[in-house]
Amino acid sequence: MKNYTEKPLTSIETYMYGLKSRAHLLHCHGHATFPVDVTKLVALRKGYSKAVRPVTLTPIIIKAVALTMRANPCALRILFQRFPFRRRIVDFDAVDLNIPVTRELNGEQVTFLGVIRDADRKSIAEIQGELLQLQRDPPETIPTLQKLGKLRKSPPFAATLYHWLMARSPAFYLKNAGTCGLVPMDAIRGGHFFPIGPTTAAFGIGGIGDHVVAERGVAVVRRMLQISLSLDNYVVSGPEGLGICVTLRELLESGSFIEDEIACRSEAAA
Numbered sequence: 001m002k003n004y005t006e007k008p009l010t011s012i013e014t015y016m017y018g019l020k021s022r023a024h025l026l027h028c029h030g031h032a033t034f035p036v037d038v039t040k041l042v043a044l045r046k047g048y049s050k051a052v053r054p055v056t057l058t059p060i061i062i063k064a065v066a067l068t069m070r071a072n073p074c075a076l077r078i079l080f081q082r083f084p085f086r087r088r089i090v091d092f093d094a095v096d097l098n099i100p101v102t103r104e105l106n107g108e109q110v111t112f113l114g115v116i117r118d119a120d121r122k123s124i125a126e127i128q129g130e131l132l133q134l135q136r137d138p139p140e141t142i143p144t145l146q147k148l149g150k151l152r153k154s155p156p157f158a159a160t161l162y163h164w165l166m167a168r169s170p171a172f173y174l175k176n177a178g179t180c181g182l183v184p185m186d187a188i189r190g191g192h193f194f195p196i197g198p199t200t201a202a203f204g205i206g207g208i209g210d211h212v213v214a215e216r217g218v219a220v221v222r223r224m225l226q227i228s229l230s231l232d233n234y235v236v237s238g239p240e241g242l243g244i245c246v247t248l249r250e251l252l253e254s255g256s257f258i259e260d261e262i263a264c265r266s267e268a269a270a
Contacts, residue, residue, distance in 0.1 A: 012110065012148055014156040018163035019113070019198050030233035031194050032245050036252045038208060039223040044255040044262075051262045052125050057208075058184055059127035060258065062097055065203055066119035067257060068248040069095045069180050075201040075244055076179050077235040081167045089235050090170045095120040096178035098199060101134045105145060106152075112144045115178045123261055147176075166198065173198075194228050200235055201244065204228040225252070 009017065041060065049055055069075050076092045094117070101114040114134040116127055139145040151159055165172045181202035183195040195204040206226035213222050227248070231241045251257060 009156055011151040011154050011156050011159050014159035015148070015151050015162065016111070018159055018166075021163065029196065030231045030236070030238065030241055031228065032231070032241060033194075033226065033228040034245055034249060035211070036225045036227055036249050037213070037222050038225045038252060041252055041255050041258070042208070042223055044258040048124060048258055048262055052123075052265050053128065055124055055128045058099075059124050059131060061184070061205055061252070062099065062116060062119055062127050062131075062182060063122070063124050063257060064248060064251045065180065065182050066095045066097055066116075066122075067251055068244060069097075069201070070120040071247050072240065072244045074236050074240045075231070078170075078173070078179065078200050079232060079235055080170060080173070083168070092170070092174065092179045094118060094174065094179055096174070096180075098178035098181040098197060098202075099131075100183060103135060105139055105148065110145075110148060112148055113177065114144065117178075124258065125261075194230050196230055200232040202230045203248075204230070 038057075041057070045055060045057055045060060048060075073091070073093075076095070077089050078092065080088050080090055082088045097116045097119045098113045099116065100111050102109060102111045104110070114131070116122070116130055119127060122130075134142065139149070151162075162176075166176065177198055179199060181195065181197035181199045182205065183197070183202060184205045185207065195202040204227065206228070208223055208225050210221050211224040212219050213224070214220075215222075229241065229245060229248075231244075233241075236244075
């Protein structure tokens with residue numbers, strides 16, 4: 001007597017599991033986690049919202065990650081398979097950032113990878129606009145959701161073939177995915193999250209909370225953000241990974257890139 005149940009994977013499940021399978025098969029992961037003092041960043045977000053347009057912290061973090069990748073191009077190297085059994089490392093120039101988006105598709109909640117292309121060259125306001133489009137625009141206007149809609153009607157083999165190409169063709173990969181990743185976990189206050197993804201570098205963004213820290217020998221309360229970084233240690237060394245963490249932390253704690261955008265807006269309005 002059969003005492004269990006089973007069901008075959010749907011095309012969309014095959015597609016999503018393929019992303020995780022790529023990460024598992026192709027990457028040797030190194031992990032880092034570090035706190036960032038975002039007390040100034042939170043205040044600058046409010047100033048930016050008044051001076052330019054209302055924004056959340058997510059597009060600000062996306063812009064900081066993109067600038068970090070541009071300053072550390074080692075993180076834009078991605079490992080690919082090469083026929084028949086060899087591998088190759090490809091250096092990308094584009095800073096295209098993957099971010100997971102969950103929304104309803106045909107009555108079902110679906111998580112897909114939205115891509116912010118050339119994120120380092122876009123303003124925080126432009127990134128916020130693209131995020132809202134991914135979250136709210138009709139599904140038929142979003143290429144990734146259109147692709148998922150087609151996969152729903154296709155056999156799982158189609159998703160398998162998709163990932164076979166993703167693992168071998170840099171041009172196909174770049175067309176369908178980004179070159180770095182970010183996974184926001186805003187609901188987890190002060191938590192750590194170690195993401196995996198189809199990219200060499202993937203940041204996990206935890207929650208913001210009040211923490212007591214030592215500042216010049218005095219205990220003070222600061223707004224702290226927990227960040228984790230998952231790296232493909234096959235193509236990025238430990239010292240290079242440390243440089244990525246240091247750059248991102250400095251950008252977020254100084255907020256200089258936000259101040260620059262506010263200043264440019266003020267000059268344009270004068």
